Amino acid sequence: MPLNRPLIVIVMAAASVALAGCQQGRVIEELPVPTLIEHSARARRLRVVKLPPSVTRPPVTPRREGALPAGWVPAVAARQWKWIVLHHSATDSGSARVFDKMHRAKGWDELGYHFVIDNGKGGPAGRVEVGGRWAKQKWGAHCKVPGNAYNERGIGICLVGEFGDRLPSAAQRASLRRLVEFLTDRYGIAPANVIGHREAPGTNTQCPGNVMQRYVGLTLRPHLRQRSRLARAR
Numbered sequence: 001m002p003l004n005r006p007l008i009v010i011v012m013a014a015a016s017v018a019l020a021g022c023q024q025g026r027v028i029e030e031l032p033v034p035t036l037i038e039h040s041a042r043a044r045r046l047r048v049v050k051l052p053p054s055v056t057r058p059p060v061t062p063r064r065e066g067a068l069p070a071g072w073v074p075a076v077a078a079r080q081w082k083w084i085v086l087h088h089s090a091t092d093s094g095s096a097r098v099f100d101k102m103h104r105a106k107g108w109d110e111l112g113y114h115f116v117i118d119n120g121k122g123g124p125a126g127r128v129e130v131g132g133r134w135a136k137q138k139w140g141a142h143c144k145v146p147g148n149a150y151n152e153r154g155i156g157i158c159l160v161g162e163f164g165d166r167l168p169s170a171a172q173r174a175s176l177r178r179l180v181e182f183l184t185d186r187y188g189i190a191p192a193n194v195i196g197h198r199e200a201p202g203t204n205t206q207c208p209g210n211v212m213q214r215y216v217g218l219t220l221r222p223h224l225r226q227r228s229r230l231a232r233a234r
């Protein structure tokens with residue numbers, strides 16, 4: 001308790017003064033060096049000492065896009081894709097394997113879509129499954145219209161779920177955005193050609209559901225347009 005000592009000294013000095021009366025001069029001469037002042041001065045000096053600026057800031061690492069998922073880039077020559085056609089499965093659950101089985105049961109060659117985006121019921125939420133026909137760059141079997149142009153040159157993406165009254169999950173939307181960005185970049189597909197199934201002339205379907213269709217028209221396509229504007233401005 002270093003602060004107590006000077007106080008005691010002061011108290012003792014005061015007592016001495018009181019006792020000594022006019023002998024005050026002598027008593028003051030006997031006072032020790034006031035350590036209280038020394039402490040205060042030292043404390044003030046310590047308070048104003050500035051710490052050196054930090055030199056241990058973490059290095060800034062450039063943001064890197066992750067590697068493309070396996071299977072997105074086919075090993076064979078690209079088909080001349082013109083459209084991306086978006087679907088919902090209109091089922092609560094499902095996966096590429098489940099729909100492949102359904103489509104084969106109808107007598108089709110294999111899964112009709114090129115990609116399936118899972119919803120957590122049949123596969124992990126947001127997982128992009130690559131269908132067998134994508135690796136072969138084979139025409140689709142998902143958007144039948146007279147002349148069959150949308151199957152011949154349309155990439156079919158199906159989101160598992162029923163989106164008449166609700167949006168695909170955030171995980172599905174994020175995966176869809178990434179996949180569509182990749183496909184439009186790689187194959188030079190215009191944002192206007194990223195469509196909901198019902199938009200293909202000659203179709204008569206509710207697919208991909210009212211809410212998802214609004215999302216395609218009001219969110220996804222504007223996002224792609226903005227993105228291509230920015231790319232052109234670079």
Ligand SMILES: [Zn+2]
Pocket residue numbers: 086087088142197205207208
């Ligand atoms: Zn459809």
